[in-house]
Amino acid sequence: MSHLSVLVLGxxxxxxxxxxxxxxxxxxAVIEVSRSPxxxxxxxxxxTPEGRDVLADAxxxxxxxxxxxxxxxxxxxxxxxxTPLVDVSATASHLARLAGGVAEGGAVLLGAGIxxxxxxxxxxxxxxxxxxxxxxxxxLGAGEHHxxxxxxxxxxxxxxxxxxxxxTEQIVNLRAARxxxxxxxRRTYLRADFPxxxxxxxxxxxxxxxxxxxxxxxxxxALRIVGAFPPLAPALRRAPHLGTxxxxxGAVHRQSGQRLSAWGDGQSxxxxxxxxxxxxxxxxxHVRGAVTMADIVGVDDIRGIAGVGVDRGATVH
Numbered sequence: 001m002s003h004l005s006v007l008v009l010g011x012x013x014x015x016x017x018x019x020x021x022x023x024x025x026x027x028x029a030v031i032e033v034s035r036s037p038x039x040x041x042x043x044x045x046x047x048t049p050e051g052r053d054v055l056a057d058a059x060x061x062x063x064x065x066x067x068x069x070x071x072x073x074x075x076x077x078x079x080x081x082x083t084p085l086v087d088v089s090a091t092a093s094h095l096a097r098l099a100g101g102v103a104e105g106g107a108v109l110l111g112a113g114i115x116x117x118x119x120x121x122x123x124x125x126x127x128x129x130x131x132x133x134x135x136x137x138x139x140l141g142a143g144e145h146h147x148x149x150x151x152x153x154x155x156x157x158x159x160x161x162x163x164x165x166x167x168t169e170q171i172v173n174l175r176a177a178r179x180x181x182x183x184x185x186r187r188t189y190l191r192a193d194f195p196x197x198x199x200x201x202x203x204x205x206x207x208x209x210x211x212x213x214x215x216x217x218x219x220x221x222a223l224r225i226v227g228a229f230p231p232l233a234p235a236l237r238r239a240p241h242l243g244t245x246x247x248x249x250g251a252v253h254r255q256s257g258q259r260l261s262a263w264g265d266g267q268s269x270x271x272x273x274x275x276x277x278x279x280x281x282x283x284x285x286h287v288r289g290a291v292t293m294a295d296i297v298g299v300d301d302i303r304g305i306a307g308v309g310v311d312r313g314a315t316v317h
Contacts, residue, residue: 004279004280005029005031005062006276007042007055007062008020008030008031008065010033010034010067010069011033011038012032013034013268015070015271016034016069017272019088022273026280031062033055034069046079052075052076056081059081064282065086067088068272077108081106082103084282087109087111088112089110090111096198107282110291111292112278114262114274115210116199117274119138119210120196121293122136122261125298128204130205132207132254132255134201134209135211137250138192138210138247139249140213140247141215143244144244145241155236158227159227159233160173161173163195164202165197166208166209173191175190180252182213189211189213190213190223193210200292215246216243222236247270248262258312260299270307273307277301281297
């Protein structure tokens with residue numbers, strides 16, 4: 001396809017910078033948008049009406065917009081208007097608002113990244129039927145340094161109910177535990193509010209449950225303590241980075257035991273590259289309305305992301 005003009009909101013962050021780099025490597029033009037952009041970028045503080053006016057003007061001249069700011073401001077969608085928007089967020093309530101706020105003739109991709117995003121693609125690829133159950137496992141590298149928005153997302157989980165759990169009773173984040181197979185043996189994962197049930201499971205009548213672990217068993221244990229005692233959650237802002245930068249996501253079909261997994265090194269880089277791929281696909285396929293990564297990207301596309309591996313694991317029971 002022809003080269004695109006892509007606005008990257010949050011371009012100074014780790015995810016936005018990775019998305020911008022991937023797009024430029026494919027020959028696309030990138031307009032970096034942040035409060036204090038590098039030379040040639042566009043200065044816009046989207047927390048203010050004036051900043052969103054600047055964004056709106058620039059979006060009218062762009063083919064697609066990537067919001068990698070982590071701010072989760074729904075008004076950004078209004079500013080972007082009918083220009084396709086790729087949102088890099090893992091907060092279910094925010095994504096639900098975006099799904100209901102698509103402008104006439106516009107489009108939004110909900111949750112581009114590792115989880116949701118790559119995880120959504122894997123879950124769909126298992127071919128679950130209505131009434132089936134799929135578990136999504138997310139193991140993140142506890143040694144990777146993330147921006148304030150990513151840390152705050154984790155802090156906010158503690159003690160809060162999962163937004164779109166398939167159970168009839170209320171499920172609280174980081175309390176329920178389940179053991180799953182991993183490359184390092186069986187590991188404990190904690191129930192966490194990654195919104196794959198909202199994005200794909202519920203519309204497909206498949207019960208999707210998401211689970212979180214960190215590659216450091218000590219760090220995972222700390223998360224479990226925070227889940228049991230939510231007032232301790234702010235301590236996560238000062239927690240040492242114990243572990244590596246490797247990540248792995250998987251999807252397990254409970255009825256058949258079939259599973260798919262993807263992995264890489266560097267969560268922020270992989271998220272940015274996935275968002276860049278999503279932006280290109282949005283324009284290529286002339287997408288309209290609200291979609292997920294699983295609607296426009298397949299497993300082979302995930303394999304094509306630099307630094308990301310995919311495998312079909314052995315059947316597990």
